[in-house]
Amino acid sequence: MKKLIAILMIAFAGLATMQAQGGMDKFQVQVDGLGCPFCAYGLEKKFKEFKGIKDVAIxxxxxxxxxxxPAEKALSLEAVEKQVEKAGYTPIAGGVTRSDGTIEALHGKKNQVATKSAKTVSGKTMVSGNCSMCQARIEKAAMDQVGVLDASWDKNTKILELQYDETMTSVEAVEEAIARVGHDTEHHKAHKEAYENLPGCCQYERIESKKPQR
Known part of the structure; x- marks a missing residue:
């Protein structure tokens, strides 16, 4: 009987080890620049270099x-970010849910340089765009500006709402940054090249009254 119990314990331990080793980490990344099926194919092909990758969806x-x-390979978010860039695209945001339930984020939405204080003010402006990919690009361009605490763009109203430290930045500075990535704003128009580099789904109808961003 003792021998049988010992065998069962070893078997259960082995099964537990196999289950742990067989766990999968689930990654989600928002990628800028995927304008067509060929783009998606190129990204998937690049990630096939990671042996063991499964359930790819774009x-x-x-x-x-x-x-x-596979969880046992402990793939880092930094490695995923670099692989996206090697494929020729820009990782905007994302994260991973590890097999043990732990969640890690690729990019935080908060700008760590600025913190809420008495100098924090709110502002808003109009920004042209069409879709969720536009939203991610617009908000990232805003959040990359030192002093911006929060940025939220509504694809229906086209309004970008901001919270920022007025001693470090301004709505106009944020507009200029957004125009540089291809989106017309209330007071600044993106250069034609920046606009044409946007994926097809992001190429909104332009209003010709704004001056091009320098």
Whole structure:
């Protein structure tokens, strides 16, 4: 009987080890620049270099890229970010849910340089765009500006709402940054080249009254 119990314990331990080793980490990354099926194919092909990758799914419209990867290989978000860049695209945001339930984020939405204080003010401006990919690009361009605490763009109203430290930045500075990535704002128009580099789904109808951004 003792021998049987010992065998069962060893078997259960082995099964537990196999289950742990067989766990999968689930990644989700929002990628900028996926304008067509060929783009998606190129990204997927690049990630096939990660042996063991499974459940690859790419949504061209939103830029969402998801896949699963063996947990025991401990693939880092930094490695995923670099692989997206090697494929020729820009990782905007994302994260991973580890097999043990732990969640890690690729990019935080808060700018760590500025903190809420008495100098924090709110502002808003109009920004042209069409889709969720536009939203991610616009908000990232805003959040990359030192002093911006929060940025939220509504694709229906086209309004970008901001919270920022007025001693460090301004709505105009944020508009200029957004225009540089291809989106017309209330007071600044993106250069033609920046606009034409946007994925097809992001090429909004332009209003010709604004001056091009320098």
């Amino acid at each position: 949504d061209i419209e939103t830029g969402d890229f998801t896949f699963s990867y």
